Each structure stands twice: as structure tokens, then as C-alpha cells.
Amino acid sequence: MVVLSVAPAAADSDLVDSVAEQSAPQPPLLEGRGLTRVFQMGDAEVAALRGISFKIELGENVAIIGPSGSGKSTLLHILGLLDRPTDGQYLFAGVDTDDLDDDRLASLRNRAIGFIFQSFNLVSGESALDNVAAPLVYAGVKRKERSDRARDALVRVGLADRLHHDPSQLSGGQRQRVAIARALVTRPALILADEPTGNLDSHSSGEVFSLLEELQAEGLTLVTITHDQRIANRATRILRVEDGLLTEGDREAPAYLDHAERTRP
Amino acid sequence: MSYAEALRLALRRLRTNPLRTFLTTLGVIIGVGSLVALIGVGQGTQTALTSRIAGLGTNLLSITAGGSVSGGIRGAAGTASTLTIADANAIAKLPGISAVAPEMSVSSAVIVDGRQNTTTSMTGTTAAEALVRNYQIQTGTFLTDLAVSKGLRVAILGPTTVANLNLSPAEVVGTNVTINGIPFTVIGVTQPKGGSGFSNPDDFVFTPISAVQSRFTGAASLRTIGVSVTDPNKIDVVSSEITSLLRLRHQLASSTSSDFSMASQNQLLSVASSTSATLKNFLIGIAAIALLVGGIGIANTMLVSVRERVREIGTRKAIGARRRDIGRQFLVEAIIVTLGGAVIGVLIGMAVTGPVGNAVSVPAKPSLAGIGLAFGSALVVGVVAGYWPARQAARLDPVEALRYE
Ligand SMILES: Nc1ncnc2c1ncn2[C@@H]1O[C@H](COP(=O)(O)OP(=O)(O)OP(=O)(O)O)[C@@H](O)[C@H]1O
Ligand SMILES: [Mg+2]
Numbered sequence: 001m002v003v004l005s006v007a008p009a010a011a012d013s014d015l016v017d018s019v020a021e022q023s024a025p026q027p028p029l030l031e032g033r034g035l036t037r038v039f040q041m042g043d044a045e046v047a048a049l050r051g052i053s054f055k056i057e058l059g060e061n062v063a064i065i066g067p068s069g070s071g072k073s074t075l076l077h078i079l080g081l082l083d084r085p086t087d088g089q090y091l092f093a094g095v096d097t098d099d100l101d102d103d104r105l106a107s108l109r110n111r112a113i114g115f116i117f118q119s120f121n122l123v124s125g126e127s128a129l130d131n132v133a134a135p136l137v138y139a140g141v142k143r144k145e146r147s148d149r150a151r152d153a154l155v156r157v158g159l160a161d162r163l164h165h166d167p168s169q170l171s172g173g174q175r176q177r178v179a180i181a182r183a184l185v186t187r188p189a190l191i192l193a194d195e196p197t198g199n200l201d202s203h204s205s206g207e208v209f210s211l212l213e214e215l216q217a218e219g220l221t222l223v224t225i226t227h228d229q230r231i232a233n234r235a236t237r238i239l240r241v242e243d244g245l246l247t248e249g250d251r252e253a254p255a256y257l258d259h260a261e262r263t264r265p
Numbered sequence: 266m267s268y269a270e271a272l273r274l275a276l277r278r279l280r281t282n283p284l285r286t287f288l289t290t291l292g293v294i295i296g297v298g299s300l301v302a303l304i305g306v307g308q309g310t311q312t313a314l315t316s317r318i319a320g321l322g323t324n325l326l327s328i329t330a331g332g333s334v335s336g337g338i339r340g341a342a343g344t345a346s347t348l349t350i351a352d353a354n355a356i357a358k359l360p361g362i363s364a365v366a367p368e369m370s371v372s373s374a375v376i377v378d379g380r381q382n383t384t385t386s387m388t389g390t391t392a393a394e395a396l397v398r399n400y401q402i403q404t405g406t407f408l409t410d411l412a413v414s415k416g417l418r419v420a421i422l423g424p425t426t427v428a429n430l431n432l433s434p435a436e437v438v439g440t441n442v443t444i445n446g447i448p449f450t451v452i453g454v455t456q457p458k459g460g461s462g463f464s465n466p467d468d469f470v471f472t473p474i475s476a477v478q479s480r481f482t483g484a485a486s487l488r489t490i491g492v493s494v495t496d497p498n499k500i501d502v503v504s505s506e507i508t509s510l511l512r513l514r515h516q517l518a519s520s521t522s523s524d525f526s527m528a529s530q531n532q533l534l535s536v537a538s539s540t541s542a543t544l545k546n547f548l549i550g551i552a553a554i555a556l557l558v559g560g561i562g563i564a565n566t567m568l569v570s571v572r573e574r575v576r577e578i579g580t581r582k583a584i585g586a587r588r589r590d591i592g593r594q595f596l597v598e599a600i601i602v603t604l605g606g607a608v609i610g611v612l613i614g615m616a617v618t619g620p621v622g623n624a625v626s627v628p629a630k631p632s633l634a635g636i637g638l639a640f641g642s643a644l645v646v647g648v649v650a651g652y653w654p655a656r657q658a659a660r661l662d663p664v665e666a667l668r669y670e
Contacts, residue, residue, distance in 0.1 A: 082583060082663045103587050110585020117667070121580040125281035137270050138585040182584065 027094030028055040029189060029221055030079055034088035037074050048074040050244035051088070056223065058189065061216045063232040064225045065249060066241035072225045073194055075241060079223060080113050080192045081105040093189075110138050114183025116193035116212075120175040122167040122182075128154060129163045132181045139186060153181035157211060173204025180211060184220070191215065193224040197231070209234070266590040268597065275598040286602065289566040292559025293606030293646070294613065297639045300552035301614025302621050304635030307545030309627040314537045317458070317466070318530060324363070325397060325530045326492040326504055328356075328511070347524040348487040350474070352514060356492060359510065361503045364393040366491040369474050371445070371481045376422075376430065376470060378442040383429035387444060387470045389477025397491035405438040405453030408473055412452075416475035420449040424457045425467040444470065445481060500529050553642070559606065560646035567599050567654035578658050579666025592659035599651025600644070607643035611636050 037049040048071040056062055064072050077083040078090055081097060090097045092108065100108070109115075114135075122131045133150035141149070154163055157177040167175055176196060183191055193212065197205035209231060216222040224235065232238050238249035266274075279286045330348040353367035367390065374387035394400065395407045403424065412419050420442065422430075427437050434454035441450055449472060458466040494503045504527055515524055571578070578591055615631040622629025 077664045077667075080583070082667070106582065106585050106587040109583060115583045117580075121576060121583075121667070123577050123580065126277065130277070134581070135584040137266055137274075138581075138587070138590055140267075186585075 027091065029058045029093060030056040031091040032088065035078060035085040035090060036087040037078065038086045047244055052246040054239065054246060056221065058221055059219055060221055061236045062223045062239060063235035064223065064239045064241060065227070065232050070241045071244045072241045076192055076194050076223070076225055080115060081109050110135055111186055112189050114186065114188040114191045116179050116183050116191065116196045118195040118198040120179050122175055122178055124167050127164045127166060128159060128178045131167065131178055132185050135182060135186045149185055153185040157181045172200050173207055176200060176208050177211065184215060190221045190223070195225050195227065266593060268593065271593045271597040272601070274594055275601050278598060279601065289563055289602050290606035290609070292562035293556065293603050293643055294610040296552065296556025296559040297607045297610025297643050298614040298617065299555050300549065300639040301611055301631055301635050302618045303548035303552045304638065305618035305631045306622050306625065306627055306629040307548045308632050309622050309629030310544060311538060311541040313627055314541050315534060318534050318537055324493045324497050326494060326500060327528050328490040328492065328507065329526050330486070330488055331525065347515065348490055350487065352511060353487065353490045355510060355514060356490065356507055359506055361495050361499055362492055363495045364396045364493040366390050366393040366397040367474055367487050368489045368491060369477050370488045371477065374444050374470055376426065376442050376444050378430050378432065378440055381430045383426060385426050385468050385470055387472060387477065389472050389474035391474055394471060394491065397493045401456040403454045403456045404434040407453055408471060413473040413475055416473055418447065418449045418476050419452045419473065420444065421453045421455065421471040422451055423455055423467040423469040425465050426470060427454055447480060497531070500531060504529065556642055556646060560650045563599055563602055563647065564650035564654065567595060567651055571595065571654045571658045575661065575666050575669040578661050579663050579669065582663035583667065588659040592655040595655035595658045596651040599654065600647040603643050603647025603650065607640050611639060614639065
């Protein structure tokens, strides 16, 4: 059985403990305060994010939409502790991430966050089971427990009969489900998905999203980048990124979506 | 990630592309294999050479007629008629000397036994020859004092000479042969000293010096005098005493150089061992270069592999790998490839050491030290070759790595 419990068991435990000790009202899971991210391209500077503030609470289902090149992936990388803002404050479970070193961020990514990528990013040459168990290796989980938990996660995503397949022997939808199993095997508090259905047909897309929504319904926090307004409409909240700036979106199709549809890969 | 995990991961990775793994390993296999084989051959050469020289007699001082370099003019060694039996007798009276063998040689002696014949070199000497030159008898007896004093026409043959006559040692003892037309009775055959090729130490005939003297052309004076000293540590003292004695007897003025030369077995030994050590180092150097090239091959493959797996590295970082986890993964992979190659290389090297030795007529066998050295250097090569690629992989920025096409 997969335990998809939220915060305390899932997020980096001492961090969450320290948050709990503050006894004040539970801080948001993610909080950005005036985030900027500037890329240095030789002499030129590209400002991908230009001062973004937001709060995302535990258990929310957030869709991020916006035109191509607007800074959505850049934002998601910061949310996922893969990147740091050039300026501004990013708080994870109430802790300023600026105070955490790279190893600490790696450990948080490992225990508290699951990533799902558009191109699956499975390691070929390794079975579905080994792919799913990989995060547990870095968490220092024993081999037996690793394979038990990886098997449970694969069962959970409906791939009980594909445990020993190489990713190359799986369909796109199956690969993405393996990736979802990998993301949830460490029982994280947060799942970050960057266009998870961008490479899938509509049938597989539907399956993958239903799965993500089920997980969210069980208590996970879900942040998804999507170009698909119908999918965005299923989220509880829509954030719109445009030209490096963030606004709360609504469920009506905004004008730029036509543009987004055009530039969709 | 523990080293055990890194090991498991590396083995899984290497299994997915066995051909590439094998080709990467090949350089190390060749390097380690040749290191083991060439060290074995080098050591074989050294021991063979020293034991062969030691077999000639460790207490031996050899005096050769004819001067060494003197004022730019050098008499060919052994040609000048400067050493006499009287010289040998006088040397024998010096202290610290256990035996003296005067040696009169006939360079070309045709031995005929019935229908068989062979050509060898003949030395007229005394019973002391056995002690001085360290000969053991295999069948029959060596020259006796009686045979020497009576000038009996008896002969001792070397085992190779006997073989050249197509006879066995047992058959040849007691038969009559002619040497350059003069009849002799064979009374003994010596033990083989081993070795082959140039200047075979087992191909000769010994006869009493009194039987050779003035019967054979060229046999008028001594070519060499073999001296066995009582204490090898005093060999330098004895040799300078012999020099003084001979200079006195030959009435040489202090300004003229000696009309004889002297060499001790120890000198020969040290020259030989330093020569063979040079040879051994040279061989090790060649093998080390082969191993170095193998290491460069591994470093190169690892760098390519880091390039190919940028996205994998990015993904691993996203799911929680720290720098040192990634670094360890690649380092362990490089070390596994190298050590795997080293194991195969050692086995192959051990297998070919003997045959390679045979090809160059050296009794070579793989040495533990050689195997240890080969293994140790392979490990160093693996760590060095893996370090840089591993560091590159570890330092990749996760976002850059994930964006990498
Ligand atoms: N590593 C980088 N170096 C330089 N510029 C970058 C880098 N990463 C992103 N950018 C720039 O930042 C801007 C935002 O990029 P980002 O990938 O976040 O866009 P996006 O909204 O995810 O677009 P898409 O919908 O096409 O994926 C773009 O102009 C991009 O060129
Ligand atoms: Mg993007």
C-alpha cells in the first residue's frame, strides 16, 4: 500500500518539525516574495522572472499557464529547489531557502518533492522498478524496502505488469506513469509537473491527469504547467505567467491562449 | 549513495553496453597483461643470468694471458704467451687460495667416436679444474692427480658434447675416441650447467694438461689460469697479491702495464645484474606506457559517457542526488572498468609469461610483485582517469542538465 500522507511524514522531517515548533498558524507550503531570475547570456541579461510573489498552501491543485518563453519553467525550477532566485525570497514550508546549502536542497528535493517532466526523463537501460526506486537510493533506504515501495508505487499507477520492462519497451503514457510512480515513491508533499502531457495523445493525457488528480485528492499538493486550458480549468487555482510576471488567473480562456496553442510543441 | 549502491549502479550500467565496456577495458587488459608478462620475463632474465654466472664458480678469479689496454696498444687477450705452468704453481703457494687450475686450450678439437664426430674446444688442465670452475661429475670420474702427473690420455666430456656424438653419458664412459687424430679414453661426463645458445658451458673436452702440452698445435703456453680463493670476501686482496707476484715473475717495470688481466666472478655478476636490471626497467617502462594509454582510453570513454548522460544527471539531481552521489557514481564506474580489466589482464599476463619467456629463451614465470605492481598501478590509473569526468558530472547545474538537448 502506498501511503500518500502529507506534510510531517513527507517533507524533510526536522525542517517540518522546526516549522511546527513556531506554533504560529501553519505557513504556506510555498511562498515567493518578489522573486526575480536573471540569466546572464554573455554580456546580455535575460530577465525570465521579474518580481513574483505568491503563496501556495498544502494540498492545493495549481495550474500555471502562460505563453511560451514567459518564465513558467524557470518558476517551476525555483519552486522545486533546482534553481535559486537572483533576487527576492523563496520560502519552503516557511524556511527561507537562501539559508539552505546545496546538499540540503538536494535532500529536500529527494524527500519533499516529486518532479514530472514533459519528456519523462527515465533512465534507459534500467527497469521501471529500478527507475522508480532511484530516489529511495539517494534517501538511503534499504534494498528490500526500496523494491517493495517501488513495486507499490508502480501498482498504484496501474503498471503492476510492467515492473521489469525497460522504458524503451513502454508507451509514452506508460512511461509518464512510471515517472509519476518515481515522483510519489518518496511520499512527497509536493508534485511539480512541467507539461506532463505535452508528449502524449489525448487518451494518455486523460489517464495521466486523472492519476495526478487522484493523488491530489489524497492530500498531495500539485503544481502543473500546462498549455491546455481544459486541463487548467480542472485545477482549483490558475496562475498566469506572462513576460516574467505572475497574475491570478481565472477559468475563462484568456486571449493569449490562442498564442499558446499556436506555439505548443 | 553508499559505495555499495554506486557499485551496483555501475555494474548495471556497464552490462547494458557490454561491447563498449569490453573495448574500454581492452586498453587496461593489454597494459596490465604486458606489465605482468614483461616483469616476469625481466626477472627471469635476471635470475637466469646470475645463476648461470654463479654456476661458473663464485670464488673464481680468472687470469687471462695478454695485457689489457696499455698506452693505446692492446694485445689480444689470451694470445700472448705470457702465462706458464710455473706461474700457476707459484700462485698456488700464495695464502688464501684453495686451488689453481692452469688451462691450456686448443680451440678446435675434432672428437671422433666410431662413426660419430663433433667439434668442440679442448682444455688441458688439472684435477683442480673441477673445484675452480665448479664442475660436478655425472658419470665416471674427473681428472685425477695421477692421470695429470703421468700424462695419461684420458678425457672428460661435457654433456652437450656427448649428446652431439649421439651417445648417452653411460655409453660414452670407457670408450676410446680420437681427438684431432690422437687416441684418448673417455673417463667421465660432467653434470649439465644449463643454459643454451652462445658459448654453451656444457660443450667441451678436458684432458690432463700434460697430455695436451706440445702434442697439439697451439698448445704451448697457458691461455688462462683459474684460481679458487678460500674466502670470496678477500678476493680483492688475493687478486692484488697475484698481480704483484706475476709482475715480479714477468719482470715488469713499474711503469709498464701488466701482460695479463684478471676478472673475478663478482665483477661479472654485478655487471650482469645491473645490465639485466636495466633491461627489466626498460620492459616495465614499455608496459607502463601501454597501461597509461589504456587509462587515457578510460578517461575518454568516461567523458563521452558524461556528455551522453547529461539529462540523466539532471534527472538524478532532481530526484535528490547530491554532487558527491553523482561524482561517486562515475568514479566507481571508471574504477570498476579498470579493475575488471586488471583482473583479466593479470590472468592473461600470467598465461603468456611462460610462452613469451620461451620465445626469448628465458625461464620466465609471473611474480607476485609484478602482479601486485600491475594491479596497484591499474587502480591508480582508474582513479585518475575517473576523477575528472566524475567531477564534471558532479558539478553540472541541474537546470542546465535538464534543459540539455
Ligand atoms: N539557462 C538559461 N539561460 C538563458 N536564458 C534562459 C535560460 N533558461 C530560460 N531562459 C530564458 O528565460 C525565459 C523563460 O524561459 P522558460 O523556459 O521559463 O519559459 P517557459 O514559459 O517555460 O516556456 P515554454 O512554454 O516554451 O516551456 C526565456 O526567454 C528563455 O530564453
Ligand atoms: Mg517550459
